[in-house]
Amino acid sequence: MSKTATIIGIAAGAVAVVILVIGFIWFCKSQCKNLSNRNSETGSSDPSALVEWNRGAGPSSSSGQSLFAPHGAQRFTMEELERATRQFNESNLIGYGSFGEVYKGLLRDTIVAIKRRAGAPTTEFVAEVTYLSEIRHRHLVSLLGYCQENGSQMLVYEYLPNGNMCNHLYNTGLESSTRLEFKQRLSIALGAAKGLCHLHSLKPPLVHRNFKTANVLVDENFIAKVADAGVSRLLEKIEEAGPSRTSTANVFQDPEVGAAGNFSEMSDIYSFGVFLLELVTGQQAVKIGSFGSNDTLIQWVLSELSTNNFVDRRLVGTFTMEGIRDLIRLTLQCMSFPGTGRPRMDMVEHGLEQIREKEMALTTMMGESTATITLGSELFASK
Numbered sequence: 213m214s215k216t217a218t219i220i221g222i223a224a225g226a227v228a229v230v231i232l233v234i235g236f237i238w239f240c241k242s243q244c245k246n247l248s249n250r251n252s253e254t255g256s257s258d259p260s261a262l263v264e265w266n267r268g269a270g271p272s273s274s275s276g277q278s279l280f281a282p283h284g285a286q287r288f289t290m291e292e293l294e295r296a297t298r299q300f301n302e303s304n305l306i307g308y309g310s311f312g313e314v315y316k317g318l319l320r321d322t323i324v325a326i327k328r329r330a331g332a333p334t335t336e337f338v339a340e341v342t343y344l345s346e347i348r349h350r351h352l353v354s355l356l357g358y359c360q361e362n363g364s365q366m367l368v369y370e371y372l373p374n375g376n377m378c379n380h381l382y383n384t385g386l387e388s389s390t391r392l393e394f395k396q397r398l399s400i401a402l403g404a405a406k407g408l409c410h411l412h413s414l415k416p417p418l419v420h421r422n423f424k425t426a427n428v429l430v431d432e433n434f435i436a437k438v439a440d441a442g443v444s445r446l447l448e449k450i451e452e453a454g455p456s457r458t459s460t461a462n463v464f465q466d467p468e469v470g471a472a473g474n475f476s477e478m479s480d481i482y483s484f485g486v487f488l489l490e491l492v493t494g495q496q497a498v499k500i501g502s503f504g505s506n507d508t509l510i511q512w513v514l515s516e517l518s519t520n521n522f523v524d525r526r527l528v529g530t531f532t533m534e535g536i537r538d539l540i541r542l543t544l545q546c547m548s549f550p551g552t553g554r555p556r557m558d559m560v561e562h563g564l565e566q567i568r569e570k571e572m573a574l575t576t577m578m579g580e581s582t583a584t585i586t587l588g589s590e591l592f593a594s595k
């Protein structure tokens with residue numbers, strides 16, 4: 213008697229699954245389209261720049277060698293890098309990082325980012341660059357090569373056209389040129405988590421030490437890649453005077469690191485938590501301040517929630533209550549004290565994956581929620 217019922221049940225179940233999968237795929241596709249549309253608006257200035265550089269760069273294509281060789285650091289000549297950046301022309305200067313000035317350049321038909329600092333050539337530099345350039349991952353900015361000449365040390369990296377996440381959260385020169393909605397921010401957080409997770413999974417683990425929103429870069433599809441991995445360690449090895457850089461009140465740095473510079477995977481996870489905090493609030497953590505204990509952080513979050521100031525206003529209407537609550541919980545866990553109680557990076561990655569999947573499923577089936585932000589009591593209810 214139940215045989216036909218079972219068969220009907222199984223068939224109905226299968227149909228439901230297929231519909232869900234189709235719906236999910238359709239949803240993913242439409243999301244991608246949204247992203248690339250958005251991107252073509254913001255990246256529109258690039259093609260002309262490319263043409264201009266091609267003209268100036270001369271017969272560079274004759275070298276023909278791919279910059280993305282699978283292994284090993286490539287050594288570039290000063291002449292080549294000068295040509296790539298038009299003699300380090302100021303208009304090619306795109307920023308300053310812990311390694312010094314950052315230039316955009318066209319090297320062998322590929323746009324690259326070149327970091328330059330003053331320094332005498334050393335063998336430690338080459339050894340460390342060789343090690344770091346072997347670390348390749350979809351969510352890490354690739355180190356392609358180096359140059360040590362004429363009193364300069366330079367690192368050549370792959371270039372990401374959409375800059376760093378600060379540009380998309382608060383340092384937006386152009387007012388809200390990109391408005392990243394909740395699921396997009398989750399994907400970016402997940403990408404960055406995967407990058408950090410890869411570093412921590414190396415043997416021995418590579419601690420980033422300088423993870424921050426400015427070191428989360430996004431490509432033309434808003435895929436996140438972590439920049440500057442290992443640079444802090446590299447600097448320590450080549451700076452004779454030791455870690456002279458008295459870190460200027462870095463809110464991303466775990467207070468437990470202390471003056472002795474006791475960095476660990478746990479301190480990277482604290483930094484990741486601050487990044488999540490910026491993703492949720494859309495504000496610079498510097499403006500928020502630094503929290504040395506669970507209590508001060510939780511008190512601050514509660515007071516901001518009570519005045520509806522915690523969650524980035526640009527996110528309203530793009531998240532479910534459950535999703536934002538879970539992300540805030542994860543953020544607080546990453547920033548909790550003592551550091552030994554924080555989740556490991558693979559757990560953070562897994563947590564983000566779950567939040568994102570649930571969010572996708574919920575918003576696909578029920579449409580976008582217009583939840584108001586009154587989740588203070590819910591957030592800490594389980595304590």
Ligand SMILES: *[C@@H]1O[C@H](CO)[C@@H](O)[C@H](O)[C@H]1NC(C)=O
Nearest residue numbers: 264298299300301302303304
């Ligand atoms: C830098 O580039 C600009 C054009 O982008 C050019 O006008 C200027 O002369 C260049 N400066 C140097 C020092 O080459």
Ligand SMILES: *[C@@H]1O[C@H](CO)[C@@H](O)[C@H](O)[C@H]1NC(C)=O
Nearest residue numbers: 289290291292294361362363
């Ligand atoms: C090296 O530096 C000197 C002076 O600082 C400069 O005149 C020369 O052009 C540089 N050489 C290269 C290859 O850049």
Ligand SMILES: *[C@@H]1O[C@H](CO)[C@@H](O)[C@H](O)[C@H]1NC(C)=O
Nearest residue numbers: 469470472474475476477478
């Ligand atoms: C540095 O951190 C480790 C844990 O990662 C801890 O065991 C050690 O005591 C710390 N050292 C100092 C000097 O704080």
Ligand SMILES: *[C@@H]1O[C@H](CO)[C@@H](O)[C@H](O)[C@H]1NC(C)=O
Nearest residue numbers: 506507544545548549550553
């Ligand atoms: C801080 O919060 C975490 C959970 O987020 C907890 O495990 C830890 O015990 C708390 N630490 C203190 C000192 O209360």
